[in-house]
Amino acid sequence: MGSRSSPDPQLSTSASGRVPTGLAAWRTRPGFSFSAAAGSLPTAVADEVAEACRPGPGSILSLPFTTSAYRSLQAETEACLRRLLAIPDEFVVLFMAGGASTQFALVPMNLYGADTGARAVYIDSGHWSRRAIAEARRHCPVHVCALAALTAAWGCGGVPETAAAQARVGMSVLEDAVGYRPAYVHVTPNETADGLQFARLPVTQAPLVADLTSELLTRAIDWQRLDVGYAGTQKTIGTPGLTLVIIRRSLLGHARAGTPRVMDYGAQAEAESRLCTPPVLPVFVAHRMLHWIEAAGGVAAMAVRLAHRHALVTAAMAAGEDVGLYRWSAPSAWRSQVNPCFQLPDEETARRFFAAADATDLHDLGGHPERGGVRLSLYNGLADDAVAALAGLLSGFACSEAGRCHQAP
Numbered sequence: 278m279g280s281r282s283s284p285d286p287q288l289s290t291s292a293s294g295r296v297p298t299g300l301a302a303w304r305t306r307p308g309f310s311f312s313a314a315a316g317s318l319p320t321a322v323a324d325e326v327a328e329a330c331r332p333g334p335g336s337i338l339s340l341p342f343t344t345s346a347y348r349s350l351q352a353e354t355e356a357c358l359r360r361l362l363a364i365p366d367e368f369v370v371l372f373m374a375g376g377a378s379t380q381f382a383l384v385p386m387n388l389y390g391a392d393t394g395a396r397a398v399y400i401d402s403g404h405w406s407r408r409a410i411a412e413a414r415r416h417c418p419v420h421v422c423a424l425a426a427l428t429a430a431w432g433c434g435g436v437p438e439t440a441a442a443q444a445r446v447g448m449s450v451l452e453d454a455v456g457y458r459p460a461y462v463h464v465t466p467n468e469t470a471d472g473l474q475f476a477r478l479p480v481t482q483a484p485l486v487a488d489l490t491s492e493l494l495t496r497a498i499d500w501q502r503l504d505v506g507y508a509g510t511q512k513t514i515g516t517p518g519l520t521l522v523i524i525r526r527s528l529l530g531h532a533r534a535g536t537p538r539v540m541d542y543g544a545q546a547e548a549e550s551r552l553c554t555p556p557v558l559p560v561f562v563a564h565r566m567l568h569w570i571e572a573a574g575g576v577a578a579m580a581v582r583l584a585h586r587h588a589l590v591t592a593a594m595a596a597g598e599d600v601g602l603y604r605w606s607a608p609s610a611w612r613s614q615v616n617p618c619f620q621l622p623d624e625e626t627a628r629r630f631f632a633a634a635d636a637t638d639l640h641d642l643g644g645h646p647e648r649g650g651v652r653l654s655l656y657n658g659l660a661d662d663a664v665a666a667l668a669g670l671l672s673g674f675a676c677s678e679a680g681r682c683h684q685a686p
């Protein structure tokens with residue numbers, strides 16, 4: 278019998294048969310990933326997930342969503358999320374599939390209603406808000422506020438602290454005196470591709486909707502200001518496939534006529550998010566990750582740890598910043614804690630930087646394809662060792678580039 282070609286992608290290798298490629302390369306490479314697209318899981322969580330996936334009658338991979346076992350899994354996941362984020366009772370949590378981008382359509386379908394005199398207001402702060410805007414335009418009239426206009430009104434210190442200060446310095450740019458009723462205001466508080474983050478949510482008269490995909494559970498949420506928050510769970514909460522929607526109950530039931538029932542927030546809330554088969558495995562991963570966060574001290578502890586990590590890498594970059602090697606993509610008042618991004622002076626320097634990163638097994642540091650440069654994604658599941666190694670790379674590369682690396686005596 279001739280040799281069989283294996284369908285197992287883990288076994289696929291290059292033509293020479295020696296260098297792993299594709300999934301095999303991913304699965305065998307040592308070191309740490311700083312991918313912005315998907316966060317890593319803490320080892321303890323990954324071990325629990327692997328154990329639960331083991332074949333056999335109790336495998337989580339074949340847990341039917343119709344069982345009481347799944348219902349308690351989802352209920353416990355929701356309860357833990359509520360504890361961690363202090364979600365008030367007047368909010369409903371939906372467990373949906375389809376990714377955060379699906380919500381770009383579902384938000385106008387559910388919140389715009391039939392008022393033709395209204396417009397949905399979107400703050401254009403970068404790549405992902407633009408993706409949300411482009412989708413919303415397919416569903417309703419949209420008014421776009423450029424962040425530049427807002428910062429001109431707000432001053433360069435980011436969103437003003439208090440509602441009174443916001444009113445004083447021109448939230449009007451957002452929604453007053455523009456000749457239409459704002460149906461809702463949409464904001465992307467952490468622009469993953471641009472390395473830009475709102476220090477706090479704006480105060481709005483209309484319902485405020487936030488795409489929290491790259492920051493949920495990295496800091497507390499001000500529920501006085503927010504009415505709808507949604508997030509794909511692949512970065513800070515677990516694995517791809519689940520999108521959490523946290524919505525004020527009073528906003529349910531306004532989906533426009535013709536909205537498919539599985540996309541209708543009200544119908545999903547009534548069916549406890551089980552109008553169609555929910556993404557069972559990602560819900561399980563989120564369950565384990567949420568409990569891991571709780572055991573680690575909750576969201577307050579995640580926020581403190583993130584600030585510490587951000588400070589560590591920022592300090593490691595200081596010398597390189599001084600000599601113009603590292604150039605932040607966003608001004609300091611708007612710099613993302615979670616996904617700080619910077620540019621290098623030219624392509625040749627970038628090539629050397631990524632070669633140095635590869636040589637130390639630090640992977641997936643490239644910026645978003647539309648932005649280039651370098652992106653440091655500091656999601657909840659990242660190991661301390663990874664952050665320490667990253668800081669070493671950033672300071673070491675600056676030293677080697679500047680030719681002023683001092684040997685310790």
Ligand SMILES: Cc1ncc(COP(=O)(O)O)c(C=O)c1O
Nearest residue numbers: 376377378405469488490491509
């Ligand atoms: C802020 C933000 N929104 C939306 C998305 C899109 O998420 P999904 O791929 O789950 O649709 C991303 C992905 O990186 C993101 O960072």
